[in-house]
Amino acid sequence: MSNVLSGLSAWLVQRLSAIYLLLYTLLGLVWLINTPTISFPLWHALFAQPLVAIATAMFILALLMHIWVGVRDVILDYAGHFAALRLTLLALLGAWLIALGIWSAAILLEGVLS
């Protein structure tokens, strides 16, 4: 478990995901500035566009990977000496992030299909 995204690959994932999260956030900001009033149809249609839906799915994925590496670092720093506690916390974190991922996919699919 503690080998999942560790060492150099974790370091790289943390930074690459950060850059993608930043780019998506900037694009979202540009959209917000250029949209005087946000109505439901406009908001709904935004996420129904295939490009936006894919970019948003990638944003969620990047965010979850970013969280995995970051919170894993915190857990290893403060609970690294206690193997059972460390494994429990990492397992809980992994399960929680997978749950958030499934939830986000459901939101996105509803937004696209409905």
Add this chain to the structure above:
Amino acid sequence: MINVMHEIKVAGQQINMPNPKRPVFLNLLQIRLPLMGWVSIAHRLTGVMLFLLLPLPLWLWQQSLNSVADFAQVGHWLEAWPLRLLLLLMLWWFLHHLFAGIRFLLLDMEIGASLKVARGSAIGLLLLDALLLVAGGWWWL
């Protein structure tokens, strides 16, 4: 300050060993963190806080895409002070996390990594945090 080494005699010879009874000095109030350290710990704290509160924006996003009525409801919630305050706090944490993160990326590339520049950017970032807090309070009132 702390006597870590412990003198013992082995076969008539004086040697130094780590003192097994040495005090573990982790009084957080007495650890004096340099300003760069504050930026770093705040980066970590803001990241954890944003992680813990992530279900909130996710839920708001879900509600806003549900129906016209739910979208309007989210709009009303955003105008009510409890949620607005929480989201503004999250925005503040996010901005610190973002700028501190960019600073760390630059440090990785050895840009601004000298003590003088790194201390300057840390002070600048902490001042920006304070400025954003004041600006947020000003906008609120």
